[in-house]
Amino acid sequence: MLKFKKPKYNLTAEKTFLSGPLSRLKELSFAFGVFREFIKGFRALHFVGPCITVFGSARFKEGSPYYQMAREVGAALTEIGFTVMTGGGPGIMEAANRGAKEAGGKTVGCNIQLPFEQSANPYLDKWVDIKYFFVRKVLLFKYSYGFVVLPGGFGTIDETFEALTLIQTGKIENFPVVLMGKDYYKNLLVQLDDMVLEKTINPEDLSLMLVTDSIEDAMKHIEKYSILKFNLNAKRPKKFSILGE
Numbered sequence: 001m002l003k004f005k006k007p008k009y010n011l012t013a014e015k016t017f018l019s020g021p022l023s024r025l026k027e028l029s030f031a032f033g034v035f036r037e038f039i040k041g042f043r044a045l046h047f048v049g050p051c052i053t054v055f056g057s058a059r060f061k062e063g064s065p066y067y068q069m070a071r072e073v074g075a076a077l078t079e080i081g082f083t084v085m086t087g088g089g090p091g092i093m094e095a096a097n098r099g100a101k102e103a104g105g106k107t108v109g110c111n112i113q114l115p116f117e118q119s120a121n122p123y124l125d126k127w128v129d130i131k132y133f134f135v136r137k138v139l140l141f142k143y144s145y146g147f148v149v150l151p152g153g154f155g156t157i158d159e160t161f162e163a164l165t166l167i168q169t170g171k172i173e174n175f176p177v178v179l180m181g182k183d184y185y186k187n188l189l190v191q192l193d194d195m196v197l198e199k200t201i202n203p204e205d206l207s208l209m210l211v212t213d214s215i216e217d218a219m220k221h222i223e224k225y226s227i228l229k230f231n232l233n234a235k236r237p238k239k240f241s242i243l244g245e
Helices: 012-018 024-045 065-079 092-102 133-142 154-168 186-197 203-208 215-228
Strands: 051-055 083-086 107-112 126-130 144-149 177-180 209-212
Touching: 012 024, 024 107, 024 126, 024 133, 051 065, 051 092, 051 154, 065 083, 065 092, 065 215, 083 092, 092 107, 107 133, 126 133, 133 144, 133 154, 144 154, 144 215, 154 177, 154 203, 177 215, 186 203, 203 209, 209 215
Parallel strands: 051 083, 051 144, 083 107, 107 126, 144 177, 177 209
Antiparallel strands: none
C-alpha cells in the first residue's frame, strides 16, 4: 500500500490575511497565492472525468458502519460510471475512494493542507493538495455532477449547505445531493422543517436533496438527475461486489 508524505503547512499567512485589512502589497500577494492554488487545481483535475463528490468526516475508522457505507457508496458510484472524488483525507473520504478503487474505478482527491488530522489517503489515483478551504470547495463543486453526503462534522455541513445554496440560487446546475445516514441527521431534518415553517426556505427547497439510507435509491437518483439529465456516457466497469469479503 502506498503511503503519502504529509505536506508541511504553515497557517501564519492565512491567519494574517483573515485578521483584517493589510497593506495593499500584502493583499495583492495573497491574491496571487490564491490564483496559483486555483491554477494548480485546474491542472490536476481537468481530465479526471465525470465525478461525484462524497463528503463526510475524516474521523470515522475502519469498522465503523459509516465507513462501510461510504465504501459501498464508492463501489456503487464506480458501477454507474463515475470517478469518485473526495476531500482526499481519511475516514469517510478514504472509505469512498477505497470502495471505488477496489471496484476497478477511478479515484481523485482534493486534499486540504492542515497542521493536524488530514493527509492524503492511499486509495487515490490522482490528488492535489490545496491550502485554502474556499479554493478546495470551488474545485470539488466545479468537477462534480452530484454530491453524496455521509455523516460528518462542521466541514461536512459547511460543504453540504454551500452546495445547496449554490443550487438554490442558480449559481450551479441543479445537481443531485444525496444525504445518507437518516438517524445521524434526524435533528438536522427537523431543523429544515422548522425553516419551512418560519418561511426562511421554501417547501420546494427540501426537494433539492434526497435523504436515504438505501445505496440503491441513491444510485437511481444520481442516474436520473446526473447521467440522464446531462446525457453522460461514462464507461462502466464490470459488475463487482465488496460485500461479504
